[in-house]
Amino acid sequence: MAKGGTQTARAERDWTLVVVWIGIAAVVLLVVGVVLGRLSGAVPHLQAWWQAGPSLTGLVEHLLVNWVGAWNWPASLAWLRPHAGWVAPVTAVLAWVVLIFLFMLPMVTYQIYALRKVVGFMQARVGPTQVGPWGLLQTPADVLKLLTKEDVIPRHADRIVFTIAPFLVLVPASMAYLVIPFGNQQVVDGKVVYSLIGGDLNVGLLYLSAISSVAVIGIIAAGWASNNKYSLLGGMRSAAQLITYEIPLTLAVVPSILWVGSLNLNTIAQYQDHLGNWLVWPCFPGLILFAISALSELGHVPFDLPEAESELVSGYNVEYSGMKFAMFFLAEFSNAFILSALGVTLFLGGWQSPFPESVPLLGWDHGIFAVGWFFLKTLSCVFFLFWLRATLPRLRIDQLMSLGWKILIPVGLLNVLLVAVLRVVLG
Amino acid sequence: MTTGFAICFLVLAAVALAAAAKMIFSHHPVHSALYLVLNLCASALIYVLLGAPFIAIVQVAVYAGAIMVLFLFIIMYLNLGLAQDVADARSRRATALATAGLLAVLLLAGGVVRWSGDLAGRPQQVAAGQQALAAGQAGLPGAPAATPDAQAALQAARAAAQPQPGQAVTVEQIGVALFSRYALPFEVASLLILVAMIGALVIARPQLQRESALRKEVSS
Numbered sequence: 282m283a284k285g286g287t288q289t290a291r292a293e294r295d296w297t298l299v300v301v302w303i304g305i306a307a308v309v310l311l312v313v314g315v316v317l318g319r320l321s322g323a324v325p326h327l328q329a330w331w332q333a334g335p336s337l338t339g340l341v342e343h344l345l346v347n348w349v350g351a352w353n354w355p356a357s358l359a360w361l362r363p364h365a366g367w368v369a370p371v372t373a374v375l376a377w378v379v380l381i382f383l384f385m386l387p388m389v390t391y392q393i394y395a396l397r398k399v400v401g402f403m404q405a406r407v408g409p410t411q412v413g414p415w416g417l418l419q420t421p422a423d424v425l426k427l428l429t430k431e432d433v434i435p436r437h438a439d440r441i442v443f444t445i446a447p448f449l450v451l452v453p454a455s456m457a458y459l460v461i462p463f464g465n466q467q468v469v470d471g472k473v474v475y476s477l478i479g480g481d482l483n484v485g486l487l488y489l490s491a492i493s494s495v496a497v498i499g500i501i502a503a504g505w506a507s508n509n510k511y512s513l514l515g516g517m518r519s520a521a522q523l524i525t526y527e528i529p530l531t532l533a534v535v536p537s538i539l540w541v542g543s544l545n546l547n548t549i550a551q552y553q554d555h556l557g558n559w560l561v562w563p564c565f566p567g568l569i570l571f572a573i574s575a576l577s578e579l580g581h582v583p584f585d586l587p588e589a590e591s592e593l594v595s596g597y598n599v600e601y602s603g604m605k606f607a608m609f610f611l612a613e614f615s616n617a618f619i620l621s622a623l624g625v626t627l628f629l630g631g632w633q634s635p636f637p638e639s640v641p642l643l644g645w646d647h648g649i650f651a652v653g654w655f656f657l658k659t660l661s662c663v664f665f666l667f668w669l670r671a672t673l674p675r676l677r678i679d680q681l682m683s684l685g686w687k688i689l690i691p692v693g694l695l696n697v698l699l700v701a702v703l704r705v706v707l708g
Numbered sequence: 709m710t711t712g713f714a715i716c717f718l719v720l721a722a723v724a725l726a727a728a729a730k731m732i733f734s735h736h737p738v739h740s741a742l743y744l745v746l747n748l749c750a751s752a753l754i755y756v757l758l759g760a761p762f763i764a765i766v767q768v769a770v771y772a773g774a775i776m777v778l779f780l781f782i783i784m785y786l787n788l789g790l791a792q793d794v795a796d797a798r799s800r801r802a803t804a805l806a807t808a809g810l811l812a813v814l815l816l817a818g819g820v821v822r823w824s825g826d827l828a829g830r831p832q833q834v835a836a837g838q839q840a841l842a843a844g845q846a847g848l849p850g851a852p853a854a855t856p857d858a859q860a861a862l863q864a865a866r867a868a869a870q871p872q873p874g875q876a877v878t879v880e881q882i883g884v885a886l887f888s889r890y891a892l893p894f895e896v897a898s899l900l901i902l903v904a905m906i907g908a909l910v911i912a913r914p915q916l917q918r919e920s921a922l923r924k925e926v927s928s
Contacts, residue, residue, distance in 0.1 A: 442738065483878060487765045494773025498745055498780065505738060505784045513784065520781060524774075544879055 305452050381458045386424075389614040394420040396667050403671035430603040435508060438600065442506035447601070447608035449499025453492045454612040457619045460485035462547045464632045464651035477632075477652060478547055485546040486538065489623065490531055493578070496612070497523045503609070504597035515596025518678065519580065519587040525685040526577035526584075532693030533570035536700035537627045540564060546623075550631025559630045563703060566696045568628045570689060575620040577685070579613065581666055583673040584681060621662035622655070629658050716757055724750035737783045741776060748772045762879050 394409065394417065401408030409416030434443055464477030482488055497520050504516015537560045538544060541552045553559045561568055577584040587596040598609045625631060632651035636644040646654055676684070724747050731743035748771045755764035886894050 439736075439738070442742065445742075482761070484761050484765055487762070487769065487879075491765045491769035491773060494769050494777070495745075495749075497773065497777050498742075501777065501780045501784065502738075502742065505780075517781070517785070520777065524777065 390420045399667040400671040427607040432603040437508045439506040446503035447605045451608045451612045453496045454615045486544045507600035526574045529689035530574035536564040536567040553630040582670045625658040
């Protein structure tokens with residue numbers, strides 16, 4: 282079979298890919314999350330919690346407290362207690378890693394389902410209807426199909442680079458969940474009761490931009506390793522687009538940082554505690570810039586040149602099949618969620634409710650209510666992306682480049698200056 | 709805690725060194741570039757361990773995210789292959805060895821100077837602070853008012869002699885340092901980058917003009 286130019290892989294290999302992906306992301310997240318968590322001061326609380334030993338932080342804590350009951354220290358683990366300074370954050374980050382993967386796969390699967398339904402509705406079609414009620418099982422079936430598909434590696438491809446390229450794209454995408462504030466942090470008497478943020482990093486925003494810039498390497502590597510001229514050209518096209526729009530994206534974020542005076546996403550979300558404090562008001566041009574650049578970073582319409590199905594032979598991923606192809610797809614849809622979440626956190630109040638605290642139910646924004654508001658806003662942004670996808674025509678490559686370099690970057694710089702002046706004038 | 713730190717450091721250092729070695733000995737430039745990315749990421753994680761998250765993240769964003777992307781872009785754009793590369797490497801071996809040797813000597817010399825300077829300088833600072841404190845305590849003429857200052861000086865000197873491990877350097881501290889104490893080097897560096905940018909434009913300019921002339925010819 283190998284002589285046929287392709288290699289048939291058993292389905293087990295695909296599961297190995299998934300395990301390796303989770304493993305790499307977990308190791309990197311552990312080092313970053315644990316050490317930075319220690320440095321940013323979250324750990325003394327964690328240490329106290331570990332030494333007392335009742336439960337895990339965040340959502341896991343709620344699950345444990347409510348479902349399993351108070352967890353007493355088993356005698357076999359008592360020797361770990363003196364090492365609480367390391368064990369506690371490692372457990373917390375590991376719990377977060379598990380949560381991320383439990384969350385990411387179903388989220389992406391049903392995001393694709395929602396996309397097909399929404400776009401179908403807007404184009405007077407019905408979308409998937411056959412598998413399960415209302416076609417609800419269509420996308421899980423698609424995912425399973427991809428997992429069992431033959432994994433083809435072209436004969437003259439660079440096998441190693443071809444295999445690691447999907448990881449270079451997907452691992453950064455899954456690492457981004459570490460710093461997204463899904464909800465508030467409840468602190469009583471200096472002790473963190475629960476926290477709906479994986480890693481409360483002081484450099485959270487920079488972390489996100491650094492992580493996302495690494496994914497470009499994966500895209501170029503995928504295009505090159507396939508040893509196919511269409512892949513290579515597609516990879517170059519995507520990389521050029523990503524590099525171009527990373528600059529206005531970063532410039533769009535700067536006004537929010539200037540206004541709040543922090544790079545910590547949690548602090549930025551906390552600052553916007555009522556509707557008047559939402560950063561849309563002072564940084565409105567920033568939001569527009571952010572939306573345009575984010576669309577381009579995601580390769581969404583009207584900037585979907587990386588995979589312009591109707592005119593080009595897709596892009597860097599033409600030669601990929603099976604699970605590896607799914608990994609690029611997973612990263613793309615996961616990034617759509619992450620960028621929506623980032624936009625919500627930076628401009629639209631994060632997990633805060635738009636109603637005053639006094640309004641019952643609608644005004645509440647802590648614990649599960651904070652998570653509810655966060656998802657309501659983020660999913661609305663994702664819906665906005667689908668809406669554009671169903672509506673707009675595609676830009677040409679030269680229009681795309683000149684929009685990025687000649688319009689968005691100067692406007693972004695001007696916006697930074699404007700907001701800086703406004704900040705100084707208003708104090 | 710220190711054991712965990714040591715294990716993390718050793719693993720990361722091993723990864724960084726192995727990646728650096730593979731980068732040098734790989735036959736294909738694309739592989740070398742990817743190993744360099746791994747090396748940069750591992751050293752970024754070492755910076756994280758050392759309590760410099762900002763530097764770590766800037767390292768990843770600038771080197772891995774921007775410079776290495778450009779490297780890869782150019783390597784793939786020019787389609788630099790294996791055979792030509794090996795032939796080139798043989799003819800340049802002597803130059804490469806000489807350059808590497810010079811760089812190694814310079815780095816080592818720099819490290820030694822810095823290290824011995826630190827050893828010599830910090831105790832002096834501490835001693836100066838102690839003298840000042842002693843002077844304040846002895847109640848020398850005009851000294852009582854200076855006592856808090858002297859104490860602060862001693863503390864500052866001690867802090868300088870022993871940087872606190874596990875204490876993160878914040879972005880604010882770096883920003884303040886860049887725009888006050890290191891304002892001149894900072895501006896000089898930005899001027900240098902500006903000059904390089906203008907230089908690149910000047911070099912690319914004739915090419916651009918030729919192309920636009922060609923385009924006019926074609927359209928007319």
